[in-house]
Amino acid sequence: MSTAVANPPPGFALDINDLQIQEAAIRIQASYRGHRSRKELREKGPPKILQPLKDVVLLEGSAAKLECRVSAFPDPFIVWAKDGTQLKDGLKYRYVFEDPDVVALVVRDGSLADLGQYTVTIKNTFGLATGSACIIVEAPAKVIKGPDNLKVVTGATVVLKAEIAGEPPPDVGWLKDGEDIEEDDRVFYDIGDTTSILTIKNAQHSDAGKYEVFVENNLGIDQSVARVDVL
Structure with missing residues (x-):
């Protein structure tokens, strides 16, 4: 036994082939997608450290690398610091970005002066995250003078x-x-x-x-x- 479908009240009938109706539906869908995208960005956009930095040992005269795995959208701005002082990307300190989500700092020509705490700051428009680890320097005993x-x-x-x-x-x-x-x-x-x-x-x-x-x-x-x- 089939169930009869009631007709809509007068004035409430919609013609889905009407161009104005189609345009309105597209605007509603776009607005919903935009709201959902903004919500996802607020939830997923702020930087997160997925795999933290770990302490590393640096032998005098060699190089060491600190690295961590991160998540952020849009792409974040990265700053490395040693004992609170920002490090510049250059010959001594090298900022490294490894696809797809690993950031690293390479410290070259290791010396006792490199011993200390290193901090990475990951920042974008939705927030920031930080992580720290130590470089432990090992050097042979020496009579300097x-x-x-x-x-x-x-x-x-x-x-x-x-x-x-x-x-x-x-x-x-x-x-x-x-x-x-x-x-x-x-x-x-x-x-x-x-x-x-x-x-x-x-x-x-x-x-x-x-x-x-x-x-x-x-x-x-x-x-x-x-x-x-x-x-």
């Missing part, structure tokens, strides 16, 4: 200074004529971040000899020698 040869008179104070470097920070020691120096109130040495200083108070003739400073970490060993004469 060894102590100078000295000639002093009896009773004087001898100061032997060495400039040192290395990451991890190196172990430091001093020797006299090949033997470890036994520290006391008169003969002692201090170790700083970048220097080590050996002090000999009230120098005696027995203090004359060859003094050696050595540094060592898991990446290397270095040493330097100086001669002290007591007159």
Whole structure:
């Protein structure tokens, strides 16, 4: 048994072949699509970090790359910074954009000065996202500048200074004529971040000899020698 379809009330009949009706329908569809597109952009457009940055190890003299996977539409503006200072794209720091959604920073000619926290800022008209990671620099222990040869008179104070470097920070020691120096109130040495200083108070003739400073970490060993004469 078929069901009869009621006719529309007078004045409510629509002719779908009418050009004005078709144009109105197109405008409604376009408006809906535009609203949906704007809604999708608000939801999907703001930058997101899909795969975060990870800490990397940089060997002295080599290069390292920090990278993360992102999502953003329209394409975002990227800024990299180290310890809060913006880095310029150039020979030392290279901004890299890898298709389709990976951004990276390449740090060349690694040195101890590159150790620090790096931040990427991803920004477009819908918002921004940030991520951070550290570059951990490793460098062999090194005596940058060894102590100078000295000639002093009896009773004087001898100061032997060495400039040192290395990451991890190196172990430091001093020797006299090949033997470890036994520290006391008169003969002692201090170790700083970048220097080590050996002090000999009230120098005696027995203090004359060859003094050696050595540094060592898991990446290397270095040493330097100086001669002290007591007159």
